[in-house]
Amino acid sequence: MTRAFMAATTLALGTALAAQPALADHHETMEKSVSADILDANGRNVGMVTLVQTPNGVLISATASGMPEGEHGFHIHETGRCDAGQGFSTAGGHYAPRGAGHGFKEAGGPHAGDMPNQFVGSDGTLRAHVVNDRITLESGFSSLMDADGSALVIHAGADDYMSQPSGDAGNRLACAVLAAPK
Template sequence: MRRLSVAMAALCAATLPALAQSSSSGVPPENTASASLISPKGEQLGNATLKQTPHGVLISVELQGIAQGPHGFHIHETGKCDPADGFKSAGGHYNPQGKRHGLLDPAGPHAGDMPNQFVGPSGTLSVQVLNTFVTLEPGTASLFDEDGSALMVHSGPDDYTSQPAGEAGERVACGVIERP
């Protein structure tokens, strides 16, 4: 009986670290990610959390200090947000399937194309978007490929058709998508 108790104690000790990594929502840490979004001046604007669902990735964003109006909102192909280059370091829209840009293009969209987001007079953005074209898990559409990916907010709205990126204007907020 003592051997069984020792074996059970060892098994519990081995599994506790894995259990401790689970979030309070019950989502395993490998199925979550986050991004800290910054301005082109390097100032902290807010955060995003990403959760894998059976139907895609649920992206929750809380930002402050964004101009009122519609803004393009995309996932970009490289996990780098260098304010010195206006966030060009993040590359173009995430597009592992090689599709055309735009939610209204019959040959699109890019996996990183998402609906425009609207900021009210307060300058805050609080939104949840389900992107059904990407995953946090391994595979072709994984946001964790060899060079990572980033969330981007643009100065103007995406027109959903112009190539290659929807004429959404300057990049005003960028956040590298990272594991917790």
């Protein structure tokens, strides 16, 4: 019995050691991520947004229901406050730590928080997957985790990608606090 146990142990140890190089080549990474509820103009939860730091920027995935059909401005705003009673004006302007102008069509743009318009179909559901390489969840200059936080805002209309200061995208339909003020 002892000899069988030793043989089994030696076999298991040999297998583990043989796998060691494969384990050494496997790199585990701790993803930094943030998730937040999306609130509508009545303060009701209508969806969820998740941001994941990647080597190439922040991947933003959002789903929201009960939205009007059509094209909608989709931006990161400068302050982590979403007060529905104030029309989400508490989220401030677009996140622009470098002072850039608004819009992809603007020579001095875009803001760090500018992102492509998103679309809502006839079912009233917005589904978004966007990578923004001008922001980070890590510490540093373009961090959304700064002292006053940040918010995601979905606008009533489409961003025209050039009107200053915010693309003429209309009222703020929905908001999610990505990082609350510290």
